[in-house]
Amino acid sequence: MAREHVPVLAGELIDLLAPAPGETAVDCTFGAGGHARLVAERLGPDGELIAIDRDPEAEGRFAALAAELPCRTRFLRAGFAEGLEELREEGVRADLVYLDLGMSSMQIDTRERGFSYSYDAPLDMRMDTTQELTAAELVATWDERALGRLFKEYGDERFSRPIARAIVRARESGPLETTTALVDVITAAVPAPARFAAGHPAKRVFQAIRIAVNDEFGQVDRALPVAWDVLRVDGRFAGISFHSGEDRRVKRFLADLAQGCICPPDFPVCACGRTPQAELLGRGIVPTPGEIADNPRAASARMRAARKLQEGPVA
Known part of the structure; x- marks a missing residue:
């Protein structure tokens, strides 16, 4: 609720x-x-x-x-x-x-909207639920270079490249369709000492994706x-x-x-x-x-x- x-x-x-x-x-x-x-x-x-x-x-x-x-x-x-x-x-x-x-x-607290890394939900993040582009589609279609640039420029994520690389590799086994699936990939890509040094390891990546999805x-x-x-x-x-x-x-x-x-x-x-x-x-x-x-x-x-x-x- x-x-x-x-x-x-x-x-x-x-x-x-x-x-x-x-x-x-x-x-x-x-x-x-x-x-x-x-x-x-x-x-x-x-x-x-x-x-x-x-x-x-x-x-x-x-x-x-x-x-x-x-x-x-x-x-x-x-x-x-x-x-x-x-x-x-x-x-x-x-x-x-x-x-x-x-x-x-x-919007954050409505779990099914998929904005939060704290809840398992469809990877959506659309403010306008009638638009076509979703977070799942962005994660599935952007190449490694574009994802890395997005995480760096919009999320100030210092591990932007390894996270982008991990996403591209993970989606080869199947689409990332839920927030939990994406969180797991991000967390595994971040070095262990840095995972919880400054908040949740997925925070900046989720922010960057949300900004891009909603322009x-x-x-x-x-x-x-x-x-x-x-x-x-x-x-x-x-x-x-x-x-x-x-x-x-x-x-x-x-x-x-x-x-x-x-x-x-x-x-x-x-x-x-x-x-x-x-x-x-x-x-x-x-x-x-x-x-x-x-x-x-x-x-x-x-x-x-x-x-x-x-x-x-x-x-």
């Missing part, structure tokens, strides 16, 4: 975004609705909450929550990049846009400029990340928007005419020790936020 979902950095998100009556908020990654509830309660009857999620199970959770909220509500079942594109095409302008990246606790980094790269376009002037944006690859993307995007003149330092006067489009709201906000004690899964979270100062082209 899935444990109760606890939204990460919830108080900090509300403080920075400051949702107000009558505003429109876009929750790009609805999940279990923890952040959405807190935001929507502050929008009032004249406000609107638009939620996006590609997980089919999220739509039912949204319907149950929407019945309790004081504001108008709307749900889009789509990846957040595609959902934001749809809103932009409709001409929607929002006062608040926020993303809680990665997967929700409910999580691609979603972030496509979504960020669209989210900024949807935002009104004086609107607020926030992104919560749990992986350094996601956090780097959000950090670079907002830092570029907040930068003014880019002329060489030896220019006597500005020739580029560039002015900041964003005001950064805090820098890399992390959970308090108390929140981490109450919810250990919050430990790797980091939030970055900004206020939109003016319209302008976004690279």
Whole structure:
């Protein structure tokens, strides 16, 4: 049974975004609705909450929550990049846009989804259960070099090559179709002294496969400029990340928007005419020790936020 979902950095998100009556908020990654509830309660009857999620199970959770909220509500079942594109095409302008990246606790704890190395389940890992690519297919079809690169770049796995080699050899005897089968191969490929030196030996490989199956980094790269376009002037944006690859993307995007003149330092006067489009709201906000004690899964979270100062082209 899935444990109760606890939204990460919830108080900090509300403080920075400051949702107000009558505003429109876009929750790009609805999940279990923890952040959405807190935001929507502050929008009032004249406000609107638009939620996006590609997980089919999220739509039912949204319907149950929407019945309790004081504001108008709307749900889009789509990846957040595609959902934001749809809103932009409709001409929607929002006062608040926020993303809680990665997967929700409910997805981890729903054993049959195959996200966790702690449970025996089909090797699935799809956030959108209607898509074709599964973790089992990825493990069965990617060659050794591609698997090794994936584990290194997306999982920071120092034993990426021997693990990739072991997977390719193991699948010669039959497909790896369950989480336990994959865990056994990974564990055997990791040197004994390192197997439990820094957590479970399969943790980084499972993370890398999940990111690839769901194109999580691609979603972030496509979504960020669209989210900024949807935002009104004086609107607020926030992104919560749990992986350094996601956090780097959000950090670079907002830092570029907040930068003014880019002329060489030896220019006597500005020739580029560039002015900041964003005001950064805090820098890399992390959970308090108390929140981490109450919810250990919050430990790797980091939030970055900004206020939109003016319209302008976004690279």
